[in-house]
Amino acid sequence: MHTKLEELQKQMAWALVAEMERELEPVKEKLEADRRSTEKYDEKVDEWKDKVRQAEKRYKQIQEQLEGITQQVQELQPKCAELKAEAQKHNSLLKSCELIVHRCRTNLRDLEKDKAQLSSRIKNLTHSISQTTGAESQARAERMKQIQTELENLDLQISTLGQQIHQFQHANSCVKEEQGKMKREHDGLKKSIEANKRKLQTMESSRSNRLRRFGEQMPALLNAIEEAYRKGYFKHKPRGPLGYLIGLKDPELALAVEVCLKYLVVAFTCDNYEDEKVLKSLMAKMYPAGKRPTIITSQFLQHVHDTRKRGVNHPQYPSVLQSLEIEDPVVANCLIDQRNIESILLIKNRAEARRVMQGKNPPANCIQAFSVDGDQIYTNRNYSSDQTRPNYLSGDVEEEIRHLQRELENQQGQEARFQQQMRKLDEDIKQNEGLLRRVLMEQKTTKDKATKLQLELTDLRNVEEPQSEDLKPLEEDLQEIVAKITSKRAEYEEAKTKMANLKADYEKADQEYKQHKESISTITEEADSVKDELSKTDQEVMKCKHHKKHYDNKRDAHLQNIQTLEAQLKSKEMNLAASVAKASEICPERLEVRRTAKSIDSEINRLKVKISTQQEQQGDRKEIVRQYHEALENYRNMSQQMRSLNNFIRSLDNVMNYRLQVYADLRKFLSARCKYYFNSMLAQRGYSGSMTFDHKNETLTISVQPGQGNKADLSDMRSLSGGERSFSTVCFVLSLWAITESPFRCLDEFDVYMDMVNRRISMDMMLKVAASQRYRQFIFLTPQNMSSLPISKTIRILRLKDPDRGQNNSQRSHDKD
16 A cells, blocks of 8 residues: 555656646746737837827917917906996896885785775675674774784884894904904914014024024034034034035025925935934934924935936026035035926026926926026916025025014014904904894893783784774775875886886996907807817827826736746746656656546545554554664664774874874984084084983983093093083083074073183084074073174174172173074
8 A cells, every 4th residue: 555655646746747737838828928919018108109299299289379369368358347347237226226116016016905905804894883883892993003003113123123133243243254364364474473583583693603594403403413423423424404505606596596495405415324313313302303304315426417418508597506506516416316406497587487488499408497586487387486585595694684674563563453453353342242132132122022912912803893893994094005005106117117227228238248248258269169179189188198008007017917927937837847856756757647636636545544544453654664764774873973983093093103103203313413413512622422312211311521532431420520511511402402493592601610611612612503593592691701702793792780799790791692
């Protein structure tokens, strides 16, 4: 089963490889197809680019045509406004007259209804009044008439009070609205006064220090930057404020340059982000949160950018870059990068600026222009500036101070007038509120009284019999209504005649207005058609841009898809290669497998279940085999380590034996060399001697025999005289020097107990040895007089002063070679 499992695993590995290869083919085919279709997208993008260019050209032509029509309409507008006002005036009179006619007609209709009702009432009462009459009915009728009169008066009074309340409320709301408006204007004025006071204070302090125009904290900030740079906190010293580091060639352009640069006037620039962090920490100590100057991070260059290809070069008007005097190339580069000052023109006259920028041929490489008043002009639009005076770049500080003082005086006078008007409005509000409260109370009292009378009238009507009505008041009312109808009818006819005249005047004025308006409408319709055409052209431009953007996006998406497919293909190829490598590790020879990986995997799982069942019954074969292999591997590792250690020990023994042999030979040679030097030096005096080295016992035996070399027996050093022993010692020391390596050789009182002959011979020997070894330094200390030594560049004699001991001591000389 294990063998079959291994075979299935081999088949599984190559089956997975075959499946990955089959999955790879569609990706390759799709990638090739996408690469072939890239040219179509490029053609579409180029086609819509041309259409965008043509549509923009057409849009500009139609816009010029529309501006001409608009100018013509503007010339006709004043007369049209006059005719319209005249027509509106006649129309207002006509409407007033129509209102009067309508009111008269309504009154006539109401009076006719009242007349018919009274006639019917009188007719009915005439029939019933003959049946019942009495004093009580007469009194009740009189009371009801009195109450009716009082109710009419009270209704009129309530209506009048309601109108007064409405008037007071309307007046109060108007005053409050005016008060709120004035309060807002007053707050804005106070803020402007405070701002101008701060500006004035800044200007006055900038008399002695121009930096203060950029803020009271600016001198302290620059001192802190200088101190931090001196201490090495900055890699490159930050530059700023930028407005302080530039100068104007023409002071009249100060406002235009300041409006153009905006926030850059007080901004700082840093070379790297580490310097930016340090500068932010310094600013945080001096500026509140959100109020610090802007910091621009860009690499510092020691030369100004070359703007000859992309800068504007007009024969009459300078660019912002040309109008500035900038000594630091870092500042110039920062303004070029952030504001494109090489592409902005400064034209003093606004009309001339519009002519230059919005004409048929605007200057090349020019993106916008500024007038001397700070107006911003583009090729298709322009904006006015809210700023009227320069705050940072003006040259005459005194003039700015005088201007601010005059402006402050005007604003303070305006504030005083505002306060006076506000007090007056407060008084009006209090007065209106008092009157309103009084009228409301009076209206409430009147309504209560009218309610009581109405209840009383209702009660009287309920108890009153129809026969108790009095005919005389009704007849009088009927006569009064007939008189009113006659009067109103005459008034109605007069108003109707007047309305006809006013209508004729209005129609005449309206006809003149309509004729003039028709002429304007004709031009306007032409303008509308041009506008429609302009709108269509604009839509066409937008449509072309949209299509261009659409195809750009599609091409980008297509290219991105190609890159994704390439990455996917590469990833799949890498996975395939890895799978092939793994499959090759499992089975070096490729197997042609017809079964799917899924079926093979199912059979492998079933086989593993069988193997697991067998292992549960018989034990885990892999565990046993693993333990065996681990033990075998440990044994082999230990055996290999033992062999390696034995080989190392043998090599170490050989090396040590060789080193001991070489050491013994070297020791032998050094001993022979020392003996040779010792015998040769003794021979210079006619002595003979021997040196015996016992390396085993680590002893050295020296024998010296004065006189004839081999004819005399060698004697122990203890049997020699003092001078002989000293000479022998010198020879021994010199022979030791011959076999040792040392840069310094010192010998103290070597000639003690020597006679003159031995001293001379010893001295000559030592000088000879020293002369032969120029690369070493020899120091000899002796109490003898060395003035007899030969004069040489290599010999230096140092003689010490005699010690003050009260007696003559031996002289000591330091001889140095």
